[in-house]
Amino acid sequence: MIKKGMKLGHNEIMIVSKYFDSINDFINLEIGIKRFQGNIERFHFNPIPLNEHSRKLFSNIETFHIYDRKDKIFEDGKINKKVIWYKLKYSTYLEEKQKGNICENIAYTKSDMMKYKNKIPSEVKSLDEFKSLTSITIPTTITKIECCCFLACDSLRNMNIDNLQFVSKERIFMNEPTLISIKIPESLQTINGKEVQKKDINEFIIPTTITKLGNECFSGCSSLTTITIPTTIIEIGSSCFNECISLISINIPSLINTIADSCFYECMSLTNIMLPSLVTKLGWNSFERCTSLKEINIPSLVSEIGMHCFSDCISLTSVNIPALVSKLPCYCF
Template sequence: MKLGYNEIMITSMYFNDIKDFINLEIGIKRFQGNIERFHFNPIPLNKYSRKLFTNIETFHIYNKDDEIFNDGKIFKYVIWYKVRYSTYLKEKEQGNICKNIEYTKEDRNKYGNTIPSEVKSLGYECFNNCDSLTSIDIPASVSEIGDGCFNGCSSLKSINIPSSINELGYSCFKRCSSLTLIDIPTSISKIGYECFRECYSLKSINIPSSINEIGFYCFSYCSSLTSINIPSSIISFGWGCFSECGCKEELMKNKRIPRKCFDKWY
């Protein structure tokens, strides 16, 4: 079965270098003109390769340092690297598309605590020390929560974590002193360093079997924590992860948990 023009064009969309496009047209005569059929650039371009893609109408910017062209028939840009929500709004006004939108602390201060549905990630310390925050609904579009994102949200009582998240980072919910319970989805595989440290009101937590790592001081000083399950899937316990924890004595009976988990450095 021979590949047709459409099939080879789809295949060449996954090429990584302009040389691959050139070699295809040199090596197989009937595929000459394949580059000209593209109305967008499937790879980053420079001044040389730009001349080969003569019919581009939509220009894709894959990396922040990519060379940008506004010549020819180009009327729209698609930005693939991470941009702030405020940048996305400006690009949207120009008719451009942003594929990787981050809601930063600056964005939150300007646009509020409701996370827009277009957002793909929450930036470093996005809601840090937001005392007015009592609950938060993270949209399913979000796949990444930055380190320290909700650190110090002392009034936060409930939070919805979507299954699109696969890791809870460093100090993510540290010092959320009003948080009483949290549902960790099965998509999560790692709970980061100090993630729930000093969550004094946290009473129970269900750790799903998808979790294989608990970070240093993860549940340290969770003095009200009386119910926590430890699935057999966990292969890495961080130092002090249960130090000064409310269920420390009960957990110490579990021979799978290393003694280092109950030590404290500070």
């Protein structure tokens, strides 16, 4: 807490300005507050993408951050290292590593697997689609598995997962702090050397170590009737509970501010739901075909309601539209 009368120093303002969106924010700070003149020159890395003009202002950077493939790359001045934030395949990462650069988003692709085989290196953060697997080892470093990653993996027999949470009839749940799930291929016979024991789940308690629920995490879990989501959850991915046709009740943590696209699509047994007061957006199809939903109280901060949001909610008898909503899209109800 900042006490009354205290002023931000140079170190504090550098920390704050790291989160600025554009070069204009940096310029306005130095123009508006004289004692912060020279703030840009104190940076030894670029907190925003640069162009020819802004590069001249960040004159002392030594580590150049590349946020997008389309970013202009500079290698002049004192720059001696790069940090790459967009997704790269593993083989490209190895090339960048040889140059002394850092890669923050490494994907294991089909070409990587053909070259480096089935054991996924610990540096890898996500998996692309695979079809010719017979066995695979998934390390704890994996925080994302692309949609349909193991679809049509008809030869996959064995899987090793370092951070296994739970195996249900439809899913393998894994990883912290983001809970992600894998649809179980029909051919899969063993997990971690043991015969796969598929069982229905009708109640699921998410560990408090989890902070995010990945896209499609519980999608198609047709036996799930109730789920307890801890207050540690700050984000729920799109289609997270899509087609959970038996889901009767669910609690949404208070820190959630967006109901993602298709989040509760076709949750046909859901009768009511309490949305947190911080929610500002309801995504496309978020409650479409929730045929048992009778009423919903939309929080006052909501300013956007997506297309088909409540389409085919045939039991809905009461709904309020917040004052911040200026338009209702096509097929909203």
